[in-house]
Amino acid sequence: MSQPIVAISIVTYNSKHIFNVLDHLKEEFKDDDRFRFVIFDNDSTEEYKQQLKKYEDFADITFHHENNGFGFGHNQNLLNANERYFLIFNPDIILKKDDLLRMIEKAEKDPDIALLVPKVLNPDGTTQHLIRNQLSVFDYALRFIPFKFVKKMFSKRLAAYEMRDLPDDRDVDVRIGSGCFMLVKGQEYKEVNGFDDRYFMYFEDYDLCLELGKRGKRVVYTPFSQVVHYYERGAHKNSKLFKIFMQSMGKFFNKWGWRLF
Secondary structure (H helix, E strand, O other): OOOOOEEEEEEEOOOOOHHHHHHHHHHHHOOOOOEEEEEEEOOOOHHHHHHHHHHOOOOEEEEOOOOOOHHHHHHHHHOOOOOOEEEEEOOOEEOOHHHHHHHHHHHHHOOOEEEEEEEEEOOOOOEOOOOEOOOOHHHHHHHHOOOHHHHHHOHHHHHHHOOOOOOOOOOEEOOEOOOOEEEEEHHHHHHOOOOOOOOOOOOHHHHHHHHHHHOOOEEEEEEEEEEEEOOOOHHHOOHHHHHHHHHHHHHHHHHHOOOOO
8 A cells, every 4th residue: 555645634523514525525536546645524413423533444534532723633634744745624625636636746846836726615516715815894784784785785895806807717826725625735734733733713725825835835726627615604603603714804904913904
């Protein structure tokens, strides 16, 4: 058996899609020893853990005694890993192996690329606009405002914020990609000590991209690879998650500078 070249890291907490996702991954990656799957469970329910244990023949699984968040879990999976590439992988992502292989091929050709993100699709095939080049408090407030007429007034601003004009025929250097699916070179991840786990959830992916960019490394969006994301938008629906979102946003702007508009 050869040494795996990619550690695929999944952090889960009672994630409703994960068992279908794992079944799909087992089919896509069966008997391919270039890939190692590592799962970190953030103290899900006992019933959930028992179901997850059925996949121990496919993945290395850690059952943690408390929920310390998204970044903490990925750091536990990856900071001591030896693979050349780390894949940050949400438990609600559908991936075809060829799409990942294309991303690895791109990263191999350019030593300055630290992190790659693909085109992310909804289950109906429409695009999720998750790339960011700038962040402001106003843009976040605009996304949460429920009034359609307000969104219509600022439609151009929203489109620019969500980078809706990204091309489909070439790769693009960006400042910030989404942590739902990130291919990062292992050495680069370790050099910045992985995710800043002071963020329990939200903004740790943005933070990681900016840390890499600060060091002159490229963060690249490639439309030639695609994944499907069962996007829950939890902070828009759940008051507890919204509170966590706001706390993380405060930490992010305190660290990187406040931009109100």
